[in-house]
Amino acid sequence: MALTPNGHVLAAATGATAHTLRLWDLTDPARPHELSTLGLGGDAVTALATSADGRYLAAGTKRGAIELWDVSAPRAPRQLAALPGHRGEVDSLVFSPTRPTLASSGADHKVRLWDVSASGRQPSATVDGFHGDMQRSSAYRPVAHRLAFTSDGAILATPGDGNNSVLRFWSTAPGKRPRQLAAPTSDEGPTDLCVDNLLSVSFSPDNGVLATVCSDSYGQGRDQLWQTHSMADVTPVHTLSGVNESFNGPAVFAPSGRVLLHATGAGVQQWDTGDPYQPGAAGSYGAHPDGFDVALAFSPGPRRLLAVVGGDSGKVIDVTGQPPHREIAHLPGGYIGAEAAAFSADGKILADSEHIPEGHGKARLVLRLRDTTKAGLPVIATVDGIDRGVHGLAFTPDSHILAVDDNNEDRSANNGRAPTVKLFALTDLAHPRQVAQVPADAFHIAVSPNGRLLIADTDDALLSWNISDPHHPVARPARRLTPGTQVSTGVFRPDGHWLAVGDSSGTFRIFRIADDRIVGDPTTFHVSGYSGETPAFSPDGNTFVLSSVPRDTPIGQGEGSAHLEIWNTRNPRGPLFEASAAFQPDFAISGGNVAFSTDGVLLATTISDSIDVWNVNPSANTDSVCATVGDVITRSQWSRYVPHEAYRPPCARPNVVIPYVTLGSRQGP
Incomplete structure (x- = not known):
């Protein structure tokens, strides 16, 4: 699934084999309705992403192609020329927040950058990705989000090489070849932070925190928070407790910035990461x-x-x-x-x-x-x-x-x-x-x-x-x-x-x-x-x-x-x-x-x-709860469920900014 940035259009691959791609109108989330169906030529969708301006929709497929559409008019999307993609399935896609650049990773262990506004269909750059195989069992096939840009589009996080680093960071200045930055470190050793594979990576909107999810072939793993205020010294600061659930999915930050949403087989967990060193603390x-x-x-x-x-x-x-x-x-x-x-x-x-x-x-x-x-x-x-x-x-x-x-x-x-x-x-x-x-x-x-x-x-x-x-x-x-x-x-x-x-x-x-x-x-x-x-x-x-x-x-x-x-x-x-x-x-x-x-x-x-x-x-x-959850019962919902009480929403100030402070780090005073 992928949402346009305004939250009004949802793209979803449906069906038992994800061979059908549909667009849905979520202007009223309580009453979604289908806008259009996109053709995939019989291929299965393995990754989806929408551009920051909501114009482009990219779909990675099992055969390795990347299909593109202009969805400015979601009732009549216009298919663009497909990108050659990867040898083997595409596992992750992400658009730059600041320009029409698409990053993709695939089973060929490559990460490619594409200028989707250009007429050419060749990648503008290719860098090495993870050299291991993404483990998938017959019972568990995770949806991966293994690429992430910082909010200014200046840095791209990608999987590491599986041996010396869990992650790689690349400077992605326009018109220049990506330049690798220092790899993050940990007292535990760089590969110990992932049980098996990097499944998901996400930057907070202020770029100060990076969340990673690692998962083994049965979906069990760990969520790690990293300090990224200084890309020259990226260090793990907290491992979230209680996330060793079966069927782990990706984790993404909500637009409010402090809330991390993690999809698991047991439901969606919400974490207040205002203080990444101790989530939930002041x-x-x-x-x-x-x-x-x-x-x-x-x-x-x-x-x-x-x-x-x-x-x-x-x-x-x-x-x-x-x-x-x-x-x-x-x-x-x-x-x-x-x-x-x-x-x-x-x-x-x-x-x-x-x-x-x-x-x-x-x-x-x-x-x-x-x-x-x-x-x-x-x-x-x-x-x-x-x-x-x-x-x-x-x-x-x-x-x-x-x-x-x-x-x-x-x-x-x-x-x-x-x-x-x-x-x-x-x-x-x-x-x-x-x-x-x-x-x-x-x-x-x-x-x-x-x-x-x-x-x-x-x-x-x-x-x-x-x-x-x-x-x-x-x-x-x-x-x-x-x-x-x-x-x-x-x-x-x-x-x-x-x-x-x-x-x-x-x-x-x-x-x-x-x-x-x-x-x-x-x-x-x-x-x-x-x-x-x-x-x-x-x-x-x-x-x-x-x-x-x-x-x-x-x-x-x-x-x-x-x-x-x-x-x-x-x-x-x-x-x-x-x-x-x-x-x-x-x-x-x-x-x-x-x-x-x-x-x-x-x-x-x-x-x-x-x-x-x-x-x-x-x-x-x-x-804090209201800032984390962000859900406010509307007046119409109140009238429906609590008709005999005066309207008093529990979160009178939804998404209020709760100040927090972090001095130093857990690595030293």
């Missing part, structure tokens, strides 16, 4: 740092900052308001096994774990306080009295006390010193003063919203102290977690009445907090694949989000696929599972941390290779 901010437990923290206050701190580096991103967002500070990072970040209650101070190189592969592990109100986030104070590294941080609500988990998951970096939790007074920000220290081999710490209860999560125990007097912490009885677990993490519900603690067995316990202590028996629930990463409550406490990587029973997209799990915690005594989301395509060893912005609008995650931010505002998601 933005991606480059590869996250290395580390055992990459820290995420949003700042409170009117300015929304996101701090990301790993073992080798860190960054602070200003995500206030609408994109474009920007990185405002680069941080040295803590140390592998000691990564932490926290903001003061007013958002003006960032505390983070950092390391100071001392040469010969050694580093001094320190705590730093930074001023977020000034450019570059200058250092206010450096605290040297750290024994193992800063593995966790928590401010009291008045920001007068900072709790520091002095520990390191990298046991080789502990220098024989005992792990502790230290309390620092911040009455003089330039000179933090340690006022207390308690023994704790903790992986995570948190302070209750009222500032009087400090908790520390060890491998299989929950420790707590009353810190109403921070100079003299009072230990509370320890609570046992699942025996034999290796790590645990606890977070307070924002109302301060509940504490959720998950351990690496996948068991979550929700404890009640009363009189500044943990009371009663906890409510428990189990999450397959949870291994101790930091979860998060929404600011209203009604939603609880965590990451999971199922190992036994495939969930949603399959075993080993990192994703988010969303739980309803309106009643903390009976949390209810609501949904799984953000499935990642590649096998993962562990999940990642999550953090809500203090206004509840954004959710930051590290479950992929990048730092991803999701807009969880329901109204924004409604706009």
